[in-house]
Amino acid sequence: MPRGGKRGHKGRGKQFSNPDEIDRQMKAQKELEENPNAEKEGSGDSDDESSSEDDSDSRKRSGVEGLIEIENPNRVSQKSKKVAEVDVSAPRELSRREREEIEKQKSKERYMKLHLEGKTEQARADLARLAIIKKQREDAAKKRDDLKKDKDDDTKAKR
Template sequence: MPRGGKKGHKGRGKQFSNPEEIDRQMRAQEEEETAGAEKENSDSEEESSSDEDSEFKRRNGVEGLIEIENPNRVSQKNKKTSEVDVDAPKELSRREREEIEKQKSKERYMKLHYEGKTEQARADLARLAIIKKQREDAAKKRDELRKAEKEAEEAKAKR
C-alpha cells in the first residue's frame, strides 16, 4: 500500500537547507536590521530638530510609496472648545426646512380659516347657517304642535 492510504500520497518530499545557506541568510538579515536602526536614529534626530517634517512621517508598508488623492476622503479635524462658535446660525437640512415651511403654512391657513377668509371656511359657515335655520324652523313647529295639543286638551276638558 502506498503512503497516504488508498488515495495516494499528496505533497512533496521534505527538503532540508544547508547550514551554510542558513548562516548566510541570518547575517544578511542582521546587517539589514542594523542599517535600518541606524537610519531610524538619524531620522529621529532630524524629526526632533524640525517640526515641518512631522507631516511626512515614515509610513508602514506601501503607504509611503502611494499618494492617495481621494476628494471624498476627509480627515477629521478636532476643534477646540474655544474655537467653536455657539452663537453662529445652524445650517438646517432640506427636510428640516421643508418641515418648518409646512408648519408655517398650516398656521397661516388655520388663521385665515378662523377669520373665515378661506373657501372651506365660507362653505362651513354657509352649511352651519342652513343647519341653524333648519333647527329654528323645527323648534317653531314643535312649539306650534305643543300649543295645538294644549288647545285640543283644553277643548276636551270644557266639553
C-alpha cells in the same frame, strides 16, 4: 441579438498604448524633473531648503500620483476644530428636513388662522352648512311650538 452575442457587450474595446509614445512621455517626465532642479541651483542661497522640499514632495507621492497633478474639488479634507474655536452662539444651519418641517408647521398655523377668520374655502363651506342647519333647526323648533300650542288649544277646548 446584441453586439457581443448571447452574453452581451461588456465595456469598450481595449486600447493599447504605443511603445514609442510611452518612451516619449517618460523622457519628457525626466526632463521636467531635471530642469526645475537645475534652475534652483543657479538661484543661490536657498539651495538646501528647496532641494529638501522637492525630496519631501517626491517621497509623499507614490505610484502614478507623482506623474499626474490632480486637484479634485470634491475631495475635501475634514479639519477638526478645537473646542475654543467652536462658536456656540452662532446660529447653526438647519437640515433640509428640519427646514421643511418648520415650513409645514408655519403653513398649517397660517391656514388655521385664516380658517378661524372664515377666509378659506373650507371655512366658507362650513359656515354655509352651519347656516343651513341652524335654519332647519329653527324651522323644526317653530313646528314643534305650533304643534304644542295646537295641542294645548285642543285640550282647553275639550274641557
